[in-house]
Amino acid sequence: MSVKTSQKITLWEFFQSLGKTFMLPVALLSFCGIMMGIGSSLSSRDVITLLPFLGNPVLQLLFTWMSKVGSFAFSFLPVMFCIAIPLGLARENKGVAAFSGFVGYAVMNLAINFWLTAKGILPTTDISILKANNIQNILGIQSIDTGILGAVMAGIIVFALHERFHTIRLPDALAFFGGTRFVPIITLLTLGVFGLIIPLVWPFFATGITGLGRIINSAGDFGPMIFGTGERLLLPFGLHHILVALIRFTDAGGTLDVCGHSVSGALTIFQAQLSCPDTRGFAESATRFLSQGKMPAFLGGLPGAALAMYHCARPENRHKIKGLLISGVVACVVGGTTEPLEFLFLFVAPALYVVHALLTGLGFSIMAILGVTIGNTDGNIIDFVVFGMLHGLATKWYMVPLAAALWFSAYYAIFRFAITRFNIKTPGRDSEQTSQVEKTLSGAIGKSGYNVPAILAALGGADNIISLDNCITRLRLSVKDMSQVNGDALKALRAIGVVQLNQHSLQVVIGPQVQSVKDEMDMLMNSVQA
Structure with missing residues (x-):
């Protein structure tokens, strides 16, 4: 939906929106990682020895194809980010913004190549010179590898x-040359100049990121806990993507030589090792920031919290909230999407959420101490099977069920004690609210499974909405008058949470079906305005 009125966004809102744009390339990267994981594991000698029928030439060609296609996201990750950021942030003419992103990234690297050539550093094939200046082939251009940053x-x-x-x-x-045609033109000129500046300032950026990486790594096994806890604490504000991208894709997440190339970032290192035929096992220094750290909390802890909330609900209300809790557990365990469960207790018991963040961070450290090496991004059962079990005992995947069982017990005990001791109003403990939800659900339900007309009314109607967008689980809105937004009505309409950032910015946590809700609301608003 386009913006109706011009409104200056705050720095906070900008970083939230920036973090949201990361999800498009990261989602593709996650899927490509699964393809690479399946392809590489099922073509490995150990798996073929165990299951000889997988050695069939046709099957091996299929697995090789999966690995090759899956390597796309790893090979072109920076350019995907440069396209996705203007695409996601632009309010109008998004296609032009995305096209200009590609133009800008290519021209920036051409300008860097020009500077290196003018300085006499290029052309060269001397490995020592290329490594000393951090020069790589980027889109076929010899340039300084500035990576995701x-x-x-x-x-x-x-x-x-x-x-x-x-x-x-x-x-x-x-x-x-006016209008939208001018955007790629001014991009070409501006990024052409920016590329000449990069070689002069990049060493300072590289030093800063490397210093951050040293701080995290100097914390030893406590470093993953800092990362895991920080990610959870930033999640309610939508800023966790910034921290995650910094660790996954820059020197802050480590640097390692893989197949003759220097690779930076925890996830980038893991994916490089996944696609490298000479790699035997995965680097613990990288995987300690990846999927394995989430698994104790995602596969054990949060399901334990859900069971505690179910047992703490009023007996007459348990059947009414069972579907809500089960769908949240499925989203968490299968999809790695935790917000449908986390937002059930975040707003009613922030202290309990802090405990959850600390326990999630502790899971990162425990997995690192145990020497588990399971990578990728989601921490769900798919990652556990594809990147853990299918890669053999070397990943120490068998430690995950033990840790998950321990976290399940700890979460269940902590949540049940806290809910009953402090009378926390988790789902099903307020009989009046539950009956209200029941009445609301009897309204018009669309393909999304939500009463979108009622949600729009609770937001103050179409005329109150300046802009509408969504991320993985939330509607992100700008509204004219926040007083017209009825938070209680939104929660009664199955919104998991309502986050007011300032007098105009609002987030409504829906869950995995948020895209369908957003699309239905877009259609409804367009029909109202027609």
Whole structure:
């Protein structure tokens, strides 16, 4: 939906929106990782020895194809970020913004290549010179490997240029180059100059990121706990993507030589090792920040919390909340999406959420101490099977069920004690609220499974909404008048949580079906305005 009125966003809102744009390439990266994981594991000698029928040439060609296709996201991750950022941030003409993102990233690297050539560093094939200057082939261009951070910087610049110039009007003689056509033109010129600056300032950025990585790594086995706890604490504010991207894709998550190439970032290292035929096992220094750390809390802890909330509900209400809790557990265990469960207690018991964040972080450290090496991004049962079990006992996947069982018991005991001792109003403990939900659910239900017209009314109607977007589990809105938003009605309409960021910005936590809810609301608003 396009923005109806111009509204200046705060720095907080900008970083939230920036973090949201990371999810498009990261989602593809996660899926590609699964393809690479299945392809590489089922073509390994150990698995073929165990299951000889997998050695069939046709099957091996299929597995090799899966690994090759899955390597796409790893090979082109920075350019995907540079395209996704202006695409996600732009309010209008998103296609032009995305096209300009590609133009900007390519031109930036061409300008860096020009600078390196002018300085006499290029052309060369000397491995020592290339390594000393951190030079890699990027889109077929020899350039300084600025990684994800360089792509993010370029993407933000492209977005700013797009917002400033996509409606520019030029004199009649130059009118052909005006409007949206001017955006890639000004992008080419601006990023061409920016690329000349990169070689001068990049060493300072690299030093800062490397220093951050040293701080995290100097904490030893406590480092993963800092990361895991920080990610959970930032999640309610929508800022966790920034921290996650920093660890997954920059030097802060470590640097390692894989198949003759220097690779930075925990997830990038893992995916490089996954696609490298010479790799035997995965680097513990990288996987300790990845899926394995989430598994104690995601596969054991949060299901334990859900069971505690079920047992603490009023007996007459348990059947009414069973579906809500089961769907949350499935989303968590199978999809790695935790917000449907976390937002059931975040707002009614923030202290309990802090305990959950600490226990999640502790899970990261315990997995690292036990020497588990299971990578990827989601921490769900799919990651456990594909990147743990299928890669043999070397990953120490058998430690995960033990840790998950321990976390299940701990969460269940802590949540049941806290809910009953402090009378926390988790689902089913308020009989009046439950009956209200029941009445609400009897209304019009769309394909999303939600009463979208009622949700729109609770938001103040179509005229109250300035902009509408969504991330993985939340509607992200800007509204004209926050007083017209009825938070209680939204919760009665099965919204898991309502987060008011300032007098205009609002987030409504829906869950895994948020995209369908957003699409239905878009159609409804367009029909109202027609």
